[in-house]
Amino acid sequence: MSGLVLKGITKRFGGTLAVEQADLTFEEGALTALLGPSGCGKTTLLRMIAGLEAPSTGSITLGKRNITDLPAHKRKFGMVFQSFALFPHLNVRENVAYSLTISGASKTAAAEKASTLLDLVQLSAMGDRRIGELSGGQRQRVAIARALAQEPDVFLLDEPMSALDAKLREEMQVELRLLQQRLGITTIVVTHDQREAMTMADSIVVMSNGRVEQVGSPQDIYHRPENAFVADFIGKANFFDGVAEAGGIRVGDQTLVSKSKFHAGYQVRVAIRPERAALDDAEGPNRLPATITFVRDLGPHREYHLDTAIGPMVVEYAIGEGARPMKTGDHVEVRLPPDALHVFPHPTAAMAAE
Amino acid sequence: MSVADGIDPPLGEETAPARAPFRWSRVLPWGLTALIALFCVVPFLLVIAISFGRKIEGAAWVWDFTFENYQRFFVGTLWPDEVTFLYLQQLGYSFWYAVIASILAVITALPFTLALTRLSRRAQAAWLVFILSSLSLSEVFIVMGWDILLSNNSGLPALFKSTGLTDWLKAVGWFDTLREWGLANPRNVKFKTSEFATILTMSYLVWPYSVILLYPALSRLDPSLSEAARTMGAGNLTVLRTVTLPSVRLPLFGTTLLLFVFLLGTYVAITVFADPSKHTTAVAIYSNVRGANLNAPFGATQAVILLVSASVCLVLGHTLNRWSEAR
Structure with a gap:
């Protein structure tokens, strides 16, 4: 088997467009995260990959095999559902062995495989428990073991961490990633949590309103967002609306020096990450007077909320990094390095262009 | 405990026990229980009591305490000479x-x-x-x-007959099976x-x-x-x-x-x-x-x-x- 390829996948529910022209390639053995806000179409896309929904148009191929019309039970794709969907009438071992039992495997073989998988997810002592007796984290492990029992070609997970508390979620993200790396299965995870996606994924597909906004590695997505939505959705960013000029962007009555690729007069939106803006004395363009309106200590880093001539913004420093300590009311200068500025078409201009 | 708890009433004044006001909410559950007992349980008990009564031939029945009716139900009236399970x-x-x-x-x-x-x-x-x-x-x-x-005259059997379905059933041999099951007479299906x-x-x-x-x-x-x-x-x-x-x-x-x-x-x-x-x-x-x-x-x-x-x-x-x- 080689990678999974989606070509022109579109899904309509009546008059609602859930997924629009998705062209994606999922590399074999890689973990890809489908990331986006609620209702962006990521779960619908995953369900089409699983065979639980039929695409309105487009094709899905696995290796050289077209599986677009192949029913779910013939795809051999393991899936972990948001609710885990564990069978309450079966115990843990029976749940894990389900795919083997219905495929006609002998009881001994099914039990052995279930034991191996329960060892893998560190639940070997819980095989005889009822599902109702398990915690959220244990249920998730059972769901993972159950989905892996049929040795799937592709492993799909729909918001697998959403039912877990924050601490357990962090632990499970690492565990799941280690497990996936050990097994080397092509894996697709749906999540709305960018931290989760960045922790686990080799590649992230950012979606919005049924469309694929950007595909790339976590670092690419964070440091080189291709549009204002990605810059806003992944991490934090300060945004300013302006107009492109020769050599820069005019925002209000200020001109910011930047490498803009837009023609003069084009409506743009400028973004800068809070940790890329600086409150220092270094020489350079784009120095703006600012007043500190609020200081927020968040443990590992500190946020300075500023009021500037181009609008409010936030600057972030790791604790121990940066210059002198500052307090609310201080008058400072904020520096916006030109290479840290991301310039995108203004959303209304982009929509008009479409 | 408050300070006033330790103060005795003045001489000559006796504390009369407070009379609880009449509340319908206290009586209502008892009243409902009595109603249920009257209309549901009593008829039921009457049926049980009558089941031990005795029929007078050519007349009505009288109150009694006999197991004859139960005996009749399980083994018939002629028991022990004859046992019937009707x-x-x-x-x-x-x-x-x-x-x-x-x-x-x-x-x-x-x-x-x-x-x-x-x-x-x-x-x-x-x-x-x-x-x-x-x-x-x-x-x-x-x-x-x-x-x-x-x-038989106006329902499905008539429809079977008029549409030729009965003849077809006879031709394929299924009519005899229906007859064995008691769902047909010699002429037509019957339900x-x-x-x-x-x-x-x-x-x-x-x-x-x-x-x-x-x-x-x-x-x-x-x-x-x-x-x-x-x-x-x-x-x-x-x-x-x-x-x-x-x-x-x-x-x-x-x-x-x-x-x-x-x-x-x-x-x-x-x-x-x-x-x-x-x-x-x-x-x-x-x-x-x-x-x-x-x-x-x-x-x-x-x-x-x-x-x-x-x-x-x-x-x-x-x-x-x-x-x-x-x-």
């Missing part, structure tokens, strides 16, 4: 019709209700209103409809009287109840359970067998049991569609209490035995269920 046989038919009709109703209602839960909310509401409204039809009305539908017509009508009577009873459990069934099974290689039938049915086992069992108990008392459908030799205890009770026999004590005995049998079934069902749950 009344036990009637009880057997009561159970036979009720068991088969309730299972048939649940089996047919299950796929319908499953499909119903997958419709839009609006369509579900429309169907439920329609099914609920069908409950307002009386047993007499429904049986009359089926009576016409299955009657009256037959166990087939009896059970079919009884199932029809309780079918809306089975939909209404199954609907809440099936609509709560998490669709991701069957989807998960599908992703693990289960086809539709396997999903139904290994996931859906086990997940709704309790509601299925409970619905069947409830319909069974309800059908034990079916009267009109039995009198219209069942052969007189296969009549049930419910028909015999009416015959004794209000009908030709006018033997109220024996009718009461049959009623008590029917009730006890139904209770035993409920307890057995509950025990069986708990046992399977424990497994």
Whole structure:
């Protein structure tokens, strides 16, 4: 088997467009995260990959095999559902062995495989428990073991961490990633949590309103967002609306020096990450007077909320990094390095262009 | 404790015990209990008491404490010289019709209700209103409809004859099979009287109840359970067998049991569609209490035995269920 390829996948529910022209390639053995806000179409896309929904148009191929019309039970794709969907009438071992039992495997073989998988997810002592007796984290492990029992070609997970508390979620993200790396299965995870996606994924597909906004590695997505939505959705960013000029962007009555690729007069939106803006004395363009309106200590880093001539913004420093300590009311200068500025078409201009 | 607690009342002043005001809310539960006892429990106790009474030949009956009626039910009046099981046989038919009709109703209602839960909310509401409204039809009305539908001269048999279906059945040899099953006479198919017509009508009577009873459990069934099974290689039938049915086992069992108990008392459908030799205890009770026999004590005995049998079934069902749950 080689990678999974989606070509022109579109899904309509009546008059609602859930997924629009998705062209994606999922590399074999890689973990890809489908990331986006609620209702962006990521779960619908995953369900089409699983065979639980039929695409309105487009094709899905696995290796050289077209599986677009192949029913779910013939795809051999393991899936972990948001609710885990564990069978309450079966115990843990029976749940894990389900795919083997219905495929006609002998009881001994099914039990052995279930034991191996329960060892893998560190639940070997819980095989005889009822599902109702398990915690959220244990249920998730059972769901993972159950989905892996049929040795799937592709492993799909729909918001697998959403039912877990924050601490357990962090632990499970690492565990799941280690497990996936050990097994080397092509894996697709749906999540709305960018931290989760960045922790686990080799590649992230950012979606919005049924469309694929950007595909790339976590670092690419964070440091080189291709549009204002990605810059806003992944991490934090300060945004300013302006107009492109020769050599820069005019925002209000200020001109910011930047490498803009837009023609003069084009409506743009400028973004800068809070940790890329600086409150220092270094020489350079784009120095703006600012007043500190609020200081927020968040443990590992500190946020300075500023009021500037181009609008409010936030600057972030790791604790121990940066210059002198500052307090609310201080008058400072904020520096916006030109290479840290991301310039995108203004959303209304982009929509008009479409 | 407050400071005032330690102060004695002044001499000459005695603290009179506070009289609680009369409250209707205290009396109401007792009043309701008395009403329930009067209208529900007392008639029931009367039936039990009458079941030990004695019939005076050529006259009415008198209060007594004899087990003759119970003896008659189980071994006949001529015991010990002769043993007859006529009344036990009637009880057997009561159970036979009720068991088969309730299972048939649940089996047919299950796929319908499953499909119903997958419709839009609006369509579900429309169907439920329609099914609920069908409950307002009386047993007499429904049986009359089926009576016409299955009657030899104007119903399905006439249709079979006029469309040539009867001749076709004869030609392919299936007519003889129908005759063996008692569903045909030498000339045409016939449904009256037959166990087939009896059970079919009884199932029809309780079918809306089975939909209404199954609907809440099936609509709560998490669709991701069957989807998960599908992703693990289960086809539709396997999903139904290994996931859906086990997940709704309790509601299925409970619905069947409830319909069974309800059908034990079916009267009109039995009198219209069942052969007189296969009549049930419910028909015999009416015959004794209000009908030709006018033997109220024996009718009461049959009623008590029917009730006890139904209770035993409920307890057995509950025990069986708990046992399977424990497994």
